[in-house]
Amino acid sequence: MELRALTRLAAPALAVLIALCAGCTGATVQGRPGASGLRDPYFPRAGNGGYQVEHYALDLAYDPADGELRGTAVITARAEQGLSSFNLDFSGLKVEGVDVQGVAARYNRTGSELTVRPAKDVRKGEVFRTKVEYGGRPKPLVDPDGSKEGWISTGGGTAVGVGEPVGSMGWFPGNHHPSDKAAYDVTVTVPAGYEAVSNGELLSRRDVGGGRTAFAWRSAEPMASYLATVAVGKFKVTTGRTASGVSVYQAVSPGEEEASRAVLARVPEMVEWGSATFGPYPFRTVGSIVMPARSLGYALETQTKPVYPGAPDEELVLHELAHQWFGDSVSPRSWKDMWLNEGFATYAEWLWAESHGGVSAQRRFEAFLAGDTSVDGHAGVDWAAFPPASPPGAEHISDDPVYYRGAMVLHRIRQEVGDEKFFDLLRGWAADHRYGNASTADFTAYAQRRTGADLKRVWDVWLYGDARPKA
Incomplete structure (x- = not known):
């Protein structure tokens, strides 16, 4: 042949x-080739088969003057099969060299797929290291819903890397699907006078000569790549600790300090409230990155340090902090499971308001069901759109039903089982799936087992049903 x-x-x-x-x-x-995608229902080419990443070491240098980003990524992974080749998700920037286990490897690119052919096959079960050197001027990626992600220059020398759902491949190569979580070490070198902020703990800040400063960050707990971030700017940085000892690191863009001060001062209180409501805070540090106003079209729950497009309000900060439990620590198994992120974080807003003298969760539930906009100004739920667990396409995974109908599903469970069992369910879900991934099927089975209740009607009518429920 x-x-x-x-x-x-x-x-x-x-x-x-x-x-x-x-x-x-x-x-x-x-070996045989690893798959070039994980067949996610909405992003089938996202992620790669044949291996699981254990650790990313990213060494980045950014020049705000010309927008040049240079990087070296060392990706430590464990082979799940013998590999003659494997893929990394990577978009835009020029690849300057690849090696596997210290030996130069052949590679080629097709679209956002970087295919690596090591000089020697990787054995099943082997832990192997891939180094990719790259550089250029990164460009944002455009989501199916029209929003921008990836590496975004926000003006005045300020830039941020954000990745939901697949934008992280615009600034570092990797296995970019939420089902593959890893630890991270990120070092960012920037001109003196700039701050570089990333996830986790700041290990060091040092002068490296030539008018440059290097910031080394570590995220020891597993993190999905879409939650990774790097922000560069002349931020005002404040630090502290919560009452239970979680370190706090807040970075605020010039001009946003005054408008942000009061709400960011409540972050430690919110973390303590969340710990009492959902179980212990899952990370070693917490904080915020406040970008210039209107620099992004959205906030994002980047792990330990949510990113905000200008000074946030209290509800938004609480929402993104709730994601640290639901979305970051317990991450979706696929992008079809987004309601487990957004429905939970939205319901956390309702619980916070209810426990701090605001509108009760029951009143909000009734208002959304009736289309009553007098409670919080929202237009209510479009019951003709789609149920929270079944967005009709990738462009709809962040639409209102995922948030608000998702929250209503949780409230219906609460109505069915009562507060004691409901809050035990929230704490148990966060604890038993800590640092892992879970699907909608995992949650429905867990909820029934944990509460001992038959919740089939809740799933049929509220989670998957198309028609407006009769309550």
Whole structure:
């Protein structure tokens, strides 16, 4: 059989035939190509098969004057199969070199797929390190809903890397799907006078010569890549601790300090309230990154340090902090499970208001059901749109039903089982899935088992139903 015919075979069949031919000459082929996507229902090319990342070491240098970003990514992963090649998600920036286990590797790019062919097959179970050197002027990516993500210059020398759902591939190569979580070490070098902020704890800040400063950050707890961030700017930084000892790091863009001061001062209180309501805060540090006003079209729950587009209000800060439990520590198994992020964080807003002299969760629930806008000014729920667990496409995973109908599902569970069992469910869910991933099916099964209640009607009518419930 000629080679051109071989290349038309599916990858597994091709690997077998090559292995047979190799056996004729005494060579041994132990691997096969890793998949170039994980077949996510909404982003089928996101992520890659054949390995799980354990650690990212990112060494970045950014020049605000010309927008140049240079990086070295060292990705430590464990092979789940023998690998003759594997893929990384990476978009835009120029790849300048790749090695695997310290040996130069061949590579090629097709769209946002970087295919790496190591000089020697990676064995199943082997922990291997891939180094990618890259650089250029990163450009934002455009989401299916039209919003921008990736590496975004926000003017005045300020820039931020944000990644939901797949924008992180615009500033570092990786396995960019929420089901593959890893620890991170991120070092960012910037001109003196600038601050560089990332997830986790600041390990060091040092002068590296040439009028430059290097900031080293560590995220020891597992993190989905869409929650990774780097922000560069002339931020005003304040630090502190919560009552239970969680370190606090707040970075605020010039001009936003006064408008942000009061609400950011409540972050420690919100963390303590969340710990009492949802269980212990899951990370070692907490904080905020306040970008210039209107620099982004959205806030994002980047792990330990949510990003805000200008001074946030109390409700928004509480929402993004609630994600640290629901979305960051317990991450979605696929992008179809977004209501487990947004419905929970929205319901946390209702609980915060209820416990701080505001509108009760029951009153909000009734208002959304009736289309009453007098409670919080929202237009209510479009019951003809779609149920929270079934967005009709990638462009709808952040639409209102995911947030508000998702919150209503949780309130219906609360109505069915009572407060004691409901809050035990929230704490148990956060504890038993800590640092992991979970699907909607995981949650429905867990809720019924934990509460001992038959919640089938809640799932059928409120989670998956298309029609407006009769309550």
